[in-house]
């Protein structure tokens with residue numbers, strides 16, 4: 429059984445303003461994004477018959493997402509509703525479109541007014557808060573701590589330094605400076621020294637090793653080949669995609685933690701590239717979930733663009749930077765463009781814009797094949813990959 | 820002083836673990852069928868899916884597998900920065916080897932990779948619960 433290549437295409441993308449948006453609600457960002465992406469495709473809401481809410485998208489309390497959005501978008505029956513994490517969700521949507529389950533589906537997310545980082549946790553006044561039984565929160569840990577913990581182990585095992593990690597923040601900020609819509613671009617370029625002298629959040633991770641924490645929304649429209657040919661923009665075809673799940677939610681460190689053969693991200697990448705019929709060398713532009721600098725280094729290894737322990741070398745050799753072999757996170761990524769809570773779809777949007785040739789100063793010349801990676805739970809726990817092509 | 824840091828919402832299923840902490844024992848589910856250890860506790864053995872697991876006390880001896888000094892803490896933890904969170908590798912090497920915990924009784928600057936640790940117990944005032952922490956072996 430082969431993946432239905434080029435039978436579905438991304439036809440619309442939209443990002444709301446990203447940043448501090450005190451006057452907006454999550455819902456209004458979601459709605460703006462849905463309308464914006466549908467309009468970008470040259471379609472109308474009446475054409476939409478599938479919905480792909482990101483897993484962390486909130487909706488009217490007490491009503492399942494399916495029913496809330498079906499009613500909100502015009503009291504019409506919808507053919508397909510699939511929650512997920514962007515890259516893999518779009519791969520499954522492409523397969524569903526090819527199988528006739530839906531014709532036009534919209535992936536969306538939006539969040540306002542709620543911080544994801546430690547500033548979002550307020551100390552109670554009178555009684556200790558309860559957390560799930562094995563939650564790392566009872567030990568004072570949170571996501572940054574968890575990434576910091578295995579980052580230190582990784583650095584110890586492979587001789588990687590804080591300056592190596594900082595190189596990721598530096599090239600990603602360079603891309604953000606070239607992206608007029610990025611949150612951090614206007615702050616200008618940074619150096620390795622800037623990263624190392626920024627304050628520690630959780631050692632060995634400094635402030636500038638961490639993604640930003642802002643509001644924002646986005647949406648992506650995927651449609652059948654027939655619909656895609658009549659849309660406003662050139663279709664960006666889905667060649668393949670896959671997802672993989674492995675560990676639980678920050679509860680366990682499996683042994684070995686850094687296996688040669690990789691974990692979820694490797695499995696999803698191998699499958700996606702196999703289905704798409706491409707090799708690592710075919711990738712012109714990549715978007716990879718980069719919640720911390722260490723994440724990009726491990727993504728590169730797990731996706732098989734370099735060997736285990738060589739991710740920092742790959743970055744230092746300039747392959748990820750615009751002008752390099754495989755420009756990565758050309759919008760500035762989660763580190764310097766936007767991290768709005770569940771931002772995995774942003775990487776796909778930037779790759780689509782690159783394949784459309786719509787990226788202005790940050791355009792990768794002649795980008796033809798692009799890849800987006802969503803990952804979670806420390807690069808090991810889950811991953812999903814989408815392979816896209818311009819023609 | 821009232822304890823305001825997060826506490827676990829304990830379940831009936833894992834009552835023997837929390838009861839163990841009260842008796843200053845760190846208990847890990849061990850599979851009665853294949854002998855494998857399972858941490859964090861899961862309802863069935865990850866190796867053979869047997870539901871016959873036995874809460875078995877470990878020695879409490881461990882080494883530092885990794886650690887992080889936290890400078891920006893969530894909620895009430897932020898009053899205690901800098902503090903140390905450790906991934907401790909238990910001597911028995913239960914799957915998944917590593918237990919997350921607070922490291923107490925040491926200056927964060929003195930923590931080293933592989934340093935010997937032991938489990939210590941902290942009774943939470945005004946709450947009927949004992950928590951585990953790690954401390955260096957002196």
Ligand SMILES: [Zn+2]
Nearest residue numbers: 850853864867
């Ligand atoms: Zn077993």
